Amino acid sequence: MDSKNQPSKTVYAKTVKPPVIQIGPIGWIRKNLFSDWFNSVLTVITVIFLIKTVPPLVTWAFVDSLWFSTGAECHEAGGACWSVVTGNFRFIIFGFYPHDQHWRPFLAMILLAGLLFYSQNRDHWNKYLAYGWILGLFLMGLLMKGGILGLDTVESTQWGGLPLTLILSIFGLTAAYPMGVLLALGRQSRMPIIQSLCIVYIELIRGVPLISLLFMSSVVFPLFLPEGVSFNNILRAQVAIILFTAAYIAEVVRGGLQGMARGQYEAAESLGLNYVQTMRLVILPQALKIVIPPSVSILISAFKDTSLVVIIALYDLLKTTQSTLTNPEWMGFSAEAYIFVAMIYFTCCFFMSNYSRRLERELNRSNR
Amino acid sequence: MNQENLKNDDALQSREAVIEIKNLHKWFGEMHVLKDISMTVRKGERIVICGPSGSGKSTLIRCINRLEEHQRGRIIVHGVELNNNMKNIEKIRADVGMVFQHFNLFPHLTILENLTLGPIWVRKVPKKEALDTAMYYLEKVHISEQAKKYPGQLSGGQQQRVAIARSLCMKPNIMLFDEPTSALDPEMVKEVLDVMISLAQEGMTMLVVSHEMGFAKSVAHRVLFMDFGQILEKNTPKEFFENPQHERSRLFISQILH
Ligand SMILES: Nc1ncnc2c1ncn2[C@@H]1O[C@H](COP(=O)(O)OP(=O)(O)OP(=O)(O)O)[C@@H](O)[C@H]1O
Numbered sequence: 001m002d003s004k005n006q007p008s009k010t011v012y013a014k015t016v017k018p019p020v021i022q023i024g025p026i027g028w029i030r031k032n033l034f035s036d037w038f039n040s041v042l043t044v045i046t047v048i049f050l051i052k053t054v055p056p057l058v059t060w061a062f063v064d065s066l067w068f069s070t071g072a073e074c075h076e077a078g079g080a081c082w083s084v085v086t087g088n089f090r091f092i093i094f095g096f097y098p099h100d101q102h103w104r105p106f107l108a109m110i111l112l113a114g115l116l117f118y119s120q121n122r123d124h125w126n127k128y129l130a131y132g133w134i135l136g137l138f139l140m141g142l143l144m145k146g147g148i149l150g151l152d153t154v155e156s157t158q159w160g161g162l163p164l165t166l167i168l169s170i171f172g173l174t175a176a177y178p179m180g181v182l183l184a185l186g187r188q189s190r191m192p193i194i195q196s197l198c199i200v201y202i203e204l205i206r207g208v209p210l211i212s213l214l215f216m217s218s219v220v221f222p223l224f225l226p227e228g229v230s231f232n233n234i235l236r237a238q239v240a241i242i243l244f245t246a247a248y249i250a251e252v253v254r255g256g257l258q259g260m261a262r263g264q265y266e267a268a269e270s271l272g273l274n275y276v277q278t279m280r281l282v283i284l285p286q287a288l289k290i291v292i293p294p295s296v297s298i299l300i301s302a303f304k305d306t307s308l309v310v311i312i313a314l315y316d317l318l319k320t321t322q323s324t325l326t327n328p329e330w331m332g333f334s335a336e337a338y339i340f341v342a343m344i345y346f347t348c349c350f351f352m353s354n355y356s357r358r359l360e361r362e363l364n365r366s367n368r
Numbered sequence: 369m370n371q372e373n374l375k376n377d378d379a380l381q382s383r384e385a386v387i388e389i390k391n392l393h394k395w396f397g398e399m400h401v402l403k404d405i406s407m408t409v410r411k412g413e414r415i416v417i418c419g420p421s422g423s424g425k426s427t428l429i430r431c432i433n434r435l436e437e438h439q440r441g442r443i444i445v446h447g448v449e450l451n452n453n454m455k456n457i458e459k460i461r462a463d464v465g466m467v468f469q470h471f472n473l474f475p476h477l478t479i480l481e482n483l484t485l486g487p488i489w490v491r492k493v494p495k496k497e498a499l500d501t502a503m504y505y506l507e508k509v510h511i512s513e514q515a516k517k518y519p520g521q522l523s524g525g526q527q528q529r530v531a532i533a534r535s536l537c538m539k540p541n542i543m544l545f546d547e548p549t550s551a552l553d554p555e556m557v558k559e560v561l562d563v564m565i566s567l568a569q570e571g572m573t574m575l576v577v578s579h580e581m582g583f584a585k586s587v588a589h590r591v592l593f594m595d596f597g598q599i600l601e602k603n604t605p606k607e608f609f610e611n612p613q614h615e616r617s618r619l620f621i622s623q624i625l626h
């Protein structure tokens with residue numbers, strides 16, 4: 001056989017590992033912390049700062065700290081007084097809710113946590129889960145309020161602490177989201193009256209701070225009510241929070257709607273779907289997915305903003321903490337108490353943002 | 369396939385008119401984009417519309433299912449006049465299928481869900497039946513093995529075939545195509561055209577905006593040439609491509625043939 005007439009064979013180049021310049025921790029440190037003089041100076045300053053601050057903090061929080069003591073003992077010791085939290089735990093968490101009934105808000109919170117946990121898995125999302133949520137929220141209200149099935153009635157003026165914070169935010173957010181979506185759709189509407197109403201509403205609400213809305217709902221609003229008619233204080237705060245959050249949600253959702261290609265509307269319409277079907281089945285599922293990250297930041301700030309209800313004398317988590325600190329026995333330990341409350345808020349917000357990131361990932365996986 | 373058979377349709381002129389357009393005018397703001405268009409489409413008739421970019425081809429067929437609103441003249445589809453009555457519009461849209469240049473599949477739904485959406489929500493077909501119909505048409509466009517996938521996972525040619533199947537699932541009487549192959553890579557054009565040709569063989573009434581000469585020659589009864597918002601020439605495909613009457617169409621054909 002004459003090899004000259006053979007087609008030339010492809011010769012593949014050997015694959016080799018990328019060149020290793022420096023490995024191990026020394027290499028990493030040199031590359032990331034001391035790459036040039038500026039970086040080195042920053043590193044040194046940071047290290048000095050950490051040496052100055054971290055050990056004293058650890059000593060204060062853990063070494064010299066008291067966990068289960070009286071306030072008097074705390075005042076003598078030098079470290080952190082976590083006893084302010086442990087000693088007033090039930091009051092901080094449950095406020096003025098009758099002591100022997102604390103199991104009820106506790107159960108309500110467990111129920112809520114269970115529902116949230118179950119809803120994490122997107123495979124569980126269906127009609128029945130929605131019914132489950134409605135039933136769950138109803139049960140929570142029932143547990144809190146009582147007055148039926150042999151449960152003592154606990155007036156909402158006695159609700160407080162973490163359950164109140166959670167109720168205000170969960171009910172607030174679940175009501176504000178659909179309302180925000182409707183407002184966003186209204187703002188895009190071709191009917192001028194609806195459109196201008198929505199614009200006026202959104203811009204009005206966004207132009208005032210939540211605090212002023214809360215004030216108005218608790219001070220101004222009752223002035224318009226007929227003599228003798230009183231409106232539950234919590235409900236009024238709740239309404240203010242819903243109205244406020246909905247306006248922000250509306251703007252975020254509008255952004256998502258604007259991001260939708262015109263072809264999606266046209267494809268849906270050319271199948272004969274009507275406006276509601278087009279929105280519900282084609283446009284909103286996509287638009288809402290785009291706006292998950294900004295929606296979650298709104299939800300997170302709305303959650304934190306519920307703490308503003310202290311100004312209308314509701315005993316939410318922050319207020320119960322505050323009033324613990326007015327007790328002479330525990331006066332002066334605000335750092336410890338507020339660190340504890342901050343941790344609760346942080347845990348909830350961290351859960352929310354984590355959840356949204358997971359949700360986004362899952363939705364992306366299924367759509368791509 | 370036998371090209372002559374496909375078009376040998378002497379009786380066409382006596383068939384019922386399914387689309388009647390009378391003195392249609394359309395403006396975008398101040399711009400007059402459709403100028404006094406009149407035409408009749410008969411049952412089973414296949415019309416290819418061509419013309420330079422911006423001549424109003426898309427606008428014309430989009431007026432037929434009211435994706436664009438016309439300002440003067442009348443459009444009557446299956447005896448129903450298009451006006452502001454939303455019920456009429458939805459009825460006509462359900463009976464008239466539309467295929468877009470950029471497919472416009474719903475990216476958040478699987479292929480199967482894309483196909484069953486219209487039948488279930490508009491036609492109120494039971495889910496089981498809608499699924500069967502969807503599978504039938506997916507097989508017809510040779511893509512049934514992709515049923516569980518999402519549109520983003522398919523090639524352009526496959527997506528366009530899905531889009532055609534989606535329209536067919538509504539059991540339309542008329543199909544509108546707006547440059548169905550012009551967003552596709554050359555090797556995928558044929559697979560889409562083949563589907564359209566087989567649709568033509570079954571006697572579907574089709575209005576196709578396209579510059580695919582081969583397709584026009586093999587299936588179209590008539591070619592309309594549009595420019596400046598007007599229909600400048602109506603002719604048989606053979607005559608149109610070999611011996612165009614209007615100077616604009618002559619220029620246009622010499623350009624698409626290079
Ligand atoms: N939504 C719109 N608003 C304003 N002007 C438009 C709109 N849609 C189309 N036009 C204009 O109307 C004219 C006709 O457009 P049309 O899309 O019907 O052309 P076409 O023949 O389909 O062109 P092409 O081959 O590029 O698709 C063009 O001048 C275009 O710029």
Ligand SMILES: [Mg+2]
Pocket residue numbers: 425426427546547
């Ligand atoms: Mg066009």
